[in-house]
Amino acid sequence: MRYFEDFKVGEVIESGTRTLTKDEIMAFAREFDPQPFHTDEAAARESIYGGLIASGWHSGSLMMRLFYESLFRDSASMGSPGIDELRWLKPVRPGDTLRLRTTVLEVIESRSKPDRGLVRNFCELLNQAGEVVMTLKPVNFVGRRPARGAGAAGQTR
Numbered sequence: 574m575r576y577f578e579d580f581k582v583g584e585v586i587e588s589g590t591r592t593l594t595k596d597e598i599m600a601f602a603r604e605f606d607p608q609p610f611h612t613d614e615a616a617a618r619e620s621i622y623g624g625l626i627a628s629g630w631h632s633g634s635l636m637m638r639l640f641y642e643s644l645f646r647d648s649a650s651m652g653s654p655g656i657d658e659l660r661w662l663k664p665v666r667p668g669d670t671l672r673l674r675t676t677v678l679e680v681i682e683s684r685s686k687p688d689r690g691l692v693r694n695f696c697e698l699l700n701q702a703g704e705v706v707m708t709l710k711p712v713n714f715v716g717r718r719p720a721r722g723a724g725a726a727g728q729t730r
Contacts, residue, residue: 650714
């Protein structure tokens with residue numbers, strides 16, 4: 574289990590990869606972002622993108638999955654109050670294989686809640702060519718390591 578105290582400023586965490594298919598891109602877009610350059614190959618060819626691209630929200634959802642798997646699956650994550658500076662820098666296309674590179678920017682002890690702290694990260698979603706396609710700065714609440722002999726709720730036994 575990784576706790577607040579285990580995060581170090583400057584640390585870089587790399588994720589595994591995920592390849593997006595045309596069918597996944599179109600299914601996500603039909604449900605959540607039905608703009609023609611996400612859902613219609615002919616219309617996408619005529620768009621400024623010159624072909625089908627994933628919704629930025631699809632890229633963000635995939636980034637979240639990679640973030641969870643590489644950083645928070647085995648941590649004391651307590652959720653997030655939000656993200657800063659979301660940027661979509663390059664289109665994500667069918668067949669792109671994406672990975673996440675996360676850099677810890679700040680580790681801030683909570684002044685009001687001693688059981689947690691805030692971890693600010695810089696996340697870069699990269700394609701198979703190493704090009705950064707999306708960036709964002711998430712903020713996460715992370716639980717502190719329980720005192721020895723403390724129960725699940727932090728109470729001494």
